Amino acid sequence: xxxxxxxxxxxxxxxxxxxxxxxxxxxxxxxxxxxxxxxxxxxxxxxxxxxxxxxxxxxxxxxxxxxxxxxxxxxxxxxxxxxxxxxxxxxxxxxxxxxxxxxxxxxxxxxxxxxxxxxxxx
Numbered sequence: 001x002x003x004x005x006x007x008x009x010x011x012x013x014x015x016x017x018x019x020x021x022x023x024x025x026x027x028x029x030x031x032x033x034x035x036x037x038x039x040x041x042x043x044x045x046x047x048x049x050x051x052x053x054x055x056x057x058x059x060x061x062x063x064x065x066x067x068x069x070x071x072x073x074x075x076x077x078x079x080x081x082x083x084x085x086x087x088x089x090x091x092x093x094x095x096x097x098x099x100x101x102x103x104x105x106x107x108x109x110x111x112x113x114x115x116x117x118x119x120x121x122x
Contacts, residue, residue, distance in 0.1 A: 082090075
């Protein structure tokens with residue numbers, strides 16, 4: 001656990017760094033990163049600006065995607081497409097009609113055979 005005091009605030013983190021007031025710092029035992037800290041307000045403001053711009057662009061991307069999806073739905077809604085449920089219902093009706101037609105063919109063939117056998121008798 002790392003405990004760092006910065007401008008009177010204390011932060012603790014289980015990793016090799018701590019975040020105090022949005023500025024990532026490293027413990028004093030890591031001089032490698034000590035030179036990376038900057039108290040320059042211009043750099044701090046630039047980082048804040050970059051972070052807010054990234055958030056803004058992400059929001060814009062979501063809005064653009066939602067708007068495009070809505071326009072596609074509207075465009076496809078005007079076309080004559082059938083829903084999946086309607087398609088499946090008509091498919092089932094066609095299968096049932098084929099079965100009935102086969103049954104009727106067999107019945108007609110049986111009746112014709114019976115009639116041909118009856119007409120041969122005196």
